Amino acid sequence: MQGHRARKRFGQNFLVDTHYIDRIIDAVAPRPGDNLVEIGPGLGALTHRLIERATRIAAIEIDRDLAARLRETWGPTRLALHEGDALAFDYAVLGENLRVVGNLPYNISSPLLFHLASFDSLLRDIHVMLQREVVARMAAAPGTSDYGRLSVMLQAKFAVARLFIIPPGAFQPAPKVDSAFVRLVPLGAARPAITDERLFSRVVGAAFGQRRKTLRNALVTLCDADAMQSAGIDPAARGETLSVADFVRLANALATG
Numbered sequence: 001m002q003g004h005r006a007r008k009r010f011g012q013n014f015l016v017d018t019h020y021i022d023r024i025i026d027a028v029a030p031r032p033g034d035n036l037v038e039i040g041p042g043l044g045a046l047t048h049r050l051i052e053r054a055t056r057i058a059a060i061e062i063d064r065d066l067a068a069r070l071r072e073t074w075g076p077t078r079l080a081l082h083e084g085d086a087l088a089f090d091y092a093v094l095g096e097n098l099r100v101v102g103n104l105p106y107n108i109s110s111p112l113l114f115h116l117a118s119f120d121s122l123l124r125d126i127h128v129m130l131q132r133e134v135v136a137r138m139a140a141a142p143g144t145s146d147y148g149r150l151s152v153m154l155q156a157k158f159a160v161a162r163l164f165i166i167p168p169g170a171f172q173p174a175p176k177v178d179s180a181f182v183r184l185v186p187l188g189a190a191r192p193a194i195t196d197e198r199l200f201s202r203v204v205g206a207a208f209g210q211r212r213k214t215l216r217n218a219l220v221t222l223c224d225a226d227a228m229q230s231a232g233i234d235p236a237a238r239g240e241t242l243s244v245a246d247f248v249r250l251a252n253a254l255a256t257g
Contacts, residue, residue, distance in 0.1 A: 036098075
């Protein structure tokens with residue numbers, strides 16, 4: 001791995017298989033002038049190809065040794081490198097119509113997705129590699145075992161599409177699980193109007209806090225059965241049976257009631 005020892009605390013698994021690198025670049029389809037940021041460029045397997053296609057990109061790297069290598073390889077006219085934590089980064093400084101690409105560390109994947117979602121109005125799209133089971137939850141439909149808080153919170157802002165599976169052998173060191181490459185595109189004008197984002201998040205979180213509970217019991221601290229029925233929600237139902245639109249309708253009714 002070019003003399004670098006992967007650091008477990010940063011969740012480093014470097015993509016090395018050129019077949020999957022090619023597939024990822026083709027899926028992203030970078031073009032000159034694209035406002036691209038790569039999260040966790042690592043050893044630069046994707047970075048080189050992204051710069052080749054887009055001419056110049058930004059990147060966020062938390063590992064100081066890898067950041068130093070990246071600076072030696074590409075100057076600031078090709079790579080605008082931000083050394084730090086992608087989970088705390090202010091993506092607004094990169095401007096609008098932002099395209100996010102990356103091999104996300106599995107240990108922070110959900111918090112990082114929620115952080116990126118808070119900038120959805122500035123995003124054009126997100127293309128990331130994640131643990132296969134996380135992607136299954138992101139794209140899950142109501143009534144399935146994978147459907148949960150992550151599904152609802154992301155699908156309220158994005159169209160989510162799993163593109164392809166990436167096996168452990170495509171990485172060094174090889175993770176113990178399959179990965180998947182996923183595309184998220186902001187809904188834009190089709191995004192449901194949520195009156196109170198914080199309340200919406202609380203309702204969704206409570207509904208899936210204990211999956212076996214009915215909504216009457218799961219949401220007892222937020223509303224009563226009458227409020228649910230007024231919003232067209234069955235208090236005897238469970239959270240996994242509600243669509244994103246159902247959750248939006250319930251949260252909005254609570255926010256205005």
